[in-house]
Amino acid sequence: MKTIKDVAKLADVSVGTVSRYLNGYKIKEENRKKIEEAIESLQFTSNPMARGLRTNKTFTVGVLIPRISDIFCTQVIEGIEEVLNPLNYGIVICSANDSLQGQTEKLAYLKNKCVDGIILMPVTSAELDVTGIVDSGIPVVLIDRLVKDCELDAVVCDNVNGAYSAVEMIINKGHQKIGIIAGPQEIYTAQERLTGYLRALEDYNIEINEAYIVHAQYNKTGGIDAFRQLMSLPDRPTAIFSTNYPTTVNSMKVMMEQGLRMGEDISLCGYDQTELFQMFNPPVSVVVQPSREIGINAAEILLKRINGDYSRFPQIQRLKTQLIVTDSVKTLF
The missing domain is CATH 3.40.50.2300 (Response regulator)
Structure with a gap:
C-alpha cells in the first residue's frame, strides 16, 4: 500500500507539505499540482499518517x-x-x-x-x-x-446561473423595473445570486437601479422589511426576485397583509421549491435547488x-x- 511518504518522494516535496495539502491547507500552486499528479500516478487512496493515525471508527x-x-x-x-x-x-x-x-x-x-x-x-x-x-x-x-x-x-449549486435564469425570465415577460431581495453580503450564495441578477440586467441593457437592490438576513424574518421598502418606493418595481426560502415566504406574507395580488399588483419569483409555494393561486415561480x-x-x-x-x-x-x-x-x- 502506498503511503504519504511515497507521494512526497514522487512529488519531490516534504511529507509535511503533502499532509498540509490533504488536510485542506493552502499550499503553493506548483506543489499542489505535483502532489495531485503523484497521487494519481500512485493511485494513492490511504493516508493513515496525515489523518492522525486513526484506526477506529465511530460510524x-x-x-x-x-x-x-x-x-x-x-x-x-x-x-x-x-x-x-x-x-x-x-x-x-x-x-x-x-x-x-x-x-x-x-x-x-x-x-x-x-x-x-x-x-x-x-x-x-x-x-x-x-x-x-x-x-x-x-x-x-x-x-x-x-x-x-x-x-x-x-x-x-450554480447560484449565478440560477439567479440569471430567473431574472431573464422576468425580463422576457416585459419587466424592466425588477427589484431584488438579496441576502447578506458576507454569504457566498447571496453574493452569487446578486451577481446573476446584475449580469442579467447588464446583458439586456437594463439600467441598474441601486434602490431596487435591498439586502436582508437569511433567517425566519428575513425579507419582511426589504419587501416593504421596495413597495414603498415612489417608482416601485413591477417585479421582485427574492433569493431564498424565508425571503420568499415573508414577501408573500407582506403581500397578503397589504392586499396585493401576486401576478397582478406585483410579480414575484422566489428561490427554493416547496409544496407551500404550489398551494397558492397562482403558484409561485421559483428557482429550485437540488x-x-x-x-x-x-x-x-x-x-x-x-x-x-x-x-x-x-x-x-x-x-x-x-x-x-x-x-x-x-x-x-
Whole structure:
C-alpha cells in the first residue's frame, strides 16, 4: 500500500507539505499540482499518517447547519440520510443558530464526540477555522456555501446561473423595473445570486437601479422589511426576485397583509421549491435547488475521505438549478 511518504518522494516535496495539502491547507500552486499528479500516478487512496493515525471508527457523522428550521437544510439532511442510513451510520445534527460563536462551539462538540466526518453549511463565507478538526483526522465537506481562503471539499449549486435564469425570465415577460431581495453580503450564495441578477440586467441593457437592490438576513424574518421598502418606493418595481426560502415566504406574507395580488399588483419569483409555494393561486415561480442531491453528493464525498481516498482533493461540485415558471410573474406584453 502506498503511503504519504511515497507521494512526497514522487512529488519531490516534504511529507509535511503533502499532509498540509490533504488536510485542506493552502499550499503553493506548483506543489499542489505535483502532489495531485503523484497521487494519481500512485493511485494513492490511504493516508493513515496525515489523518492522525486513526484506526477506529465511530460510524457517526456530524451535520452542522445555520438553523434547524430551514426547509432547505431539512431536505439536504434527507439526502445525507439516504446515503448513510443503509451503511448504519448515525447522524448528529447540530444548529449554529446563525451565530459564528455557535458554529465554533458545535464544531468543538462534534470533534469531542469523535465523529468520523462533518458536513458543514457555514454561517458565513467570510471566515471558518476547522484547522484543529482536519488535523485530528476528521474530514469536512462544505455544502451550499464556499468560504474564502478555505480549501475543502464542497457541494454547491450554480447560484449565478440560477439567479440569471430567473431574472431573464422576468425580463422576457416585459419587466424592466425588477427589484431584488438579496441576502447578506458576507454569504457566498447571496453574493452569487446578486451577481446573476446584475449580469442579467447588464446583458439586456437594463439600467441598474441601486434602490431596487435591498439586502436582508437569511433567517425566519428575513425579507419582511426589504419587501416593504421596495413597495414603498415612489417608482416601485413591477417585479421582485427574492433569493431564498424565508425571503420568499415573508414577501408573500407582506403581500397578503397589504392586499396585493401576486401576478397582478406585483410579480414575484422566489428561490427554493416547496409544496407551500404550489398551494397558492397562482403558484409561485421559483428557482429550485437540488437539495436532496446536495446531501447525497456531500455524503458520498465524505465517505471517500473517511475511507482514506483523497484523490481530487479539494473536490468542488456545482449542481444545476431548475426554473419553474408560473403566472406569479405577469406578462406585460
